[in-house]
Amino acid sequence: MQRSRKRKQINSSLKPFRTTASCRSHPAEDPYSDHPRPTFEECRSVRDDLLSLHGFPQEFVKYRERRLQMGLRESQILPKGGECGEKESVLDGLIRTVLSQNTTEVNSERAFGNLKCAFPTWEQVLAAESKGVEDAIRCGGLAPTKSSCIKNLLSCLLQKKGNLCMEYLRELSIEEIKAELSHFKGIGPKTVACVLMFQLQKDDFPVDTHVSTVNVVVSMVATLQDIKKTYLHLNQRIPDELKFDLNCLLYTHGKACKRCSNRNDGGLKKETGDGHCPLLAYRKHQAAEK
Incomplete structure (x- = not known):
């Protein structure tokens, strides 16, 4: 009886929610x-x-x-002076996820903070010497590999879109986003799935x-x-x-x-x-x- 009461309280405080795109549309075959x-x-x-x-x-x-x-209007989602603060950009989230690979959350967050402190814009990261980027993210481990991935991502994005912005992904379906991100070297399925779930609020x-x-x-x-x-x-x-x-x-x-x-x-x-x-x-x- 006590367990049932607790279960009921949980369900009322954490109601299921749906987003605009559904994974039920995934054509992938179940292995x-x-x-x-x-x-x-x-x-x-x-x-x-x-x-x-x-x-x-x-x-x-x-x-x-x-x-x-x-489901709310943009003015309601991010009210001026509201509690939710500024929405994280898709590109920020993607690079944050790259830095989280094969390391602890503490180290990856430190690496991301160091990178943004050393190079406040992604344009500056792209223009910087690889050694400088590696030094900034070294605490997150695999610095040469991650630096190469980040610079390649930024270079390809600039060549493809003419700017360093990935907000266009918000308008695409899940399968379109997966296809788009698969073009970038070093961006694997887990990284794509994390960006889908956290930055793009997809299922x-x-x-x-x-x-x-x-x-x-x-x-x-x-x-x-x-x-x-x-x-x-x-x-x-x-x-x-x-x-x-x-x-x-x-x-x-x-x-x-x-x-x-x-x-x-x-x-x-x-x-x-x-x-x-x-x-x-x-x-x-x-x-x-x-």
């Missing part, structure tokens, strides 16, 4: 079409269980607020190590061998209105719960809550079915 999970009920239940455990992750609140406001479900590991634990996917297949399967199975919340919560849980990670972290990860992981129930359910 695990014979794997029936996750179901709609399972997705919603996992979302609610993780929300009860962690609360909604603070780092993603600003993005969720923007999604909730998409997509990025899959990284944290998310894919947790999904295997709760039997949402058949295998962890191919993250691309995992991405395609989950985007077919997870309802659009749950993708954003579920992805943010699975990402947060994957970092916090050592029971849902196959990696040896030397004891750095802590047990969730009182030591009980709510996702173990889904694992037991699968075992009972076999």
Whole structure:
């Protein structure tokens, strides 16, 4: 009875929302079409269980607020002096995501801040020597690789569009955005999916190590061998209105719960809550079915 009451409170405080473009239009074939999970009920239940455990992750609140406001007029979304502040540009978000690859959030945010401090405009980044860009982002790791990716992106964008702005992507469909971004060297599926979900407020479900590991634990996917297949399967199975919340919560849980990670972290990860992981129930359910 107590669990039902809590579930009802969660559902009333975190209502599903939809955005202007739907992933249901994705023509991609499901590589695990014979794997029936996750179901709609399972997705919603996992979302609610993780929300009860962690609360909604603070780092993603600003993005969720923007999604909730998409149906309002621009003057209502960004009122003068309003709380939401200035909307992050698509190009800023894309480069921020590039810098987040293979490093911690703290280091990637520091690298992005250093880059913007050293070169306030993207035109200045493009004009700068590669060594200067590398030095600015070195704390984020893989500085030569990321510097090359960023400068190539800016160069191609300027050649293609005549300016360093990617706001035109907001008017495109999900498949058109994927096709557009695939032209830029070093911009992979995960980066594209993150830009879709966070900067463009589209219904997509990025899959990284944290998310894919947790999904295997709760039997949402058949295998962890191919993250691309995992991405395609989950985007077919997870309802659009749950993708954003579920992805943010699975990402947060994957970092916090050592029971849902196959990696040896030397004891750095802590047990969730009182030591009980709510996702173990889904694992037991699968075992009972076999």
